[in-house]
Amino acid sequence: MIEETVAKTVVVIPTYNEIGSISSVIERILNTDAAANVLIVDDNSPDGTGDLVDRMAADDERIHVIHRTEKNGLGAAYGAGFRWALEHGYDFIVEMDADGSHQPEELPRLQALLADGCDMAIGARWIPGGVIVNWPWYRKAISRTGTFYSRLMLRSKLHDLTSGYRGFRAESLRALDMNAVDSQGYGFQVEMAWLFERSGAKIGEFPITFVERAEGVSKMSTGIVIEALLKVTGWGLSSLVGKAPARLALPARR
Ligand SMILES: Nc1nc2c(ncn2[C@@H]2O[C@H](COP(=O)(O)OP(=O)(O)OP(=O)(O)O)[C@@H](O)[C@H]2O)c(=O)[nH]1
Ligand SMILES: [Mg+2]
Numbered sequence: 001m002i003e004e005t006v007a008k009t010v011v012v013i014p015t016y017n018e019i020g021s022i023s024s025v026i027e028r029i030l031n032t033d034a035a036a037n038v039l040i041v042d043d044n045s046p047d048g049t050g051d052l053v054d055r056m057a058a059d060d061e062r063i064h065v066i067h068r069t070e071k072n073g074l075g076a077a078y079g080a081g082f083r084w085a086l087e088h089g090y091d092f093i094v095e096m097d098a099d100g101s102h103q104p105e106e107l108p109r110l111q112a113l114l115a116d117g118c119d120m121a122i123g124a125r126w127i128p129g130g131v132i133v134n135w136p137w138y139r140k141a142i143s144r145t146g147t148f149y150s151r152l153m154l155r156s157k158l159h160d161l162t163s164g165y166r167g168f169r170a171e172s173l174r175a176l177d178m179n180a181v182d183s184q185g186y187g188f189q190v191e192m193a194w195l196f197e198r199s200g201a202k203i204g205e206f207p208i209t210f211v212e213r214a215e216g217v218s219k220m221s222t223g224i225v226i227e228a229l230l231k232v233t234g235w236g237l238s239s240l241v242g243k244a245p246a247r248l249a250l251p252a253r254r
Helices: 022-032 049-059 074-087 104-115 137-154 185-198 222-240
Strands: 009-015 037-042 063-067 092-095 120-124 131-133 166-169 203-207 209-211
Touching (some): 009 022, 009 049, 037 049, 063 074, 074 092, 074 185, 092 104, 104 120, 104 166, 104 203, 185 222
Parallel strands (some): 037 063, 120 203, 131 209
Antiparallel strands (some): 092 166, 120 166
């Protein structure tokens, strides 16, 4: 008899001062997929987010927490989370924000793409079916312009390079040297997507409903936007002269 194996998912959520929304996001994930695990990577949030998730983890073995000593940026938090996830044998490793912008109920669409053999799945706002709730026109304009500029500079075919709702097959993520990914915020998301795309990864996109955060304070800053802009420009120019970063050695196509 052939034994059917079920892919095991971990949703990695970096947090910094997300006490108002994190518990409901975790509950919604576990209500959507009771077999999934959640890993919170907290940078010693002064508002007590770390203590709250510790209490939740004590009551539910599907919830895990990594505590880091200081706020060190999104990319570093995901680096620590990915390492932990790869060491703990998960098949699908998912990124999600803690502020309620990403809908946990849409997780099955992401998992279906990974189960279908995608190395990476991206929840996209700028494709048919994608919806944005409660963003003023200028936020939409910044996001659209950023995506348009990145597509142009990087000659990318992806439609939402900055989206933070995405997932990877573990064996594909293992090909990545996280030490080589040094950008933060949006730059981190663009860099990861571009590394996978230019390595010939199979990338699936699915439409998401993105909801502006209702609680807490945004960690987005002008510095993060400028970093992303400069990096994208630098990557685009260096790839034109054949000096782009090395490609990933992805596992053979399924
Ligand atoms: N651990 C950790 N998490 C972070 C850090 N910066 C941001 N985050 C988390 O990363 C996720 C995205 O951050 P947001 O502030 O929502 O950034 P954003 O979605 O680009 O901005 P908004 O649209 O204003 O929400 C949230 O879960 C944050 O708590 C950090 O330095 N360390
Ligand atoms: Mg957000």
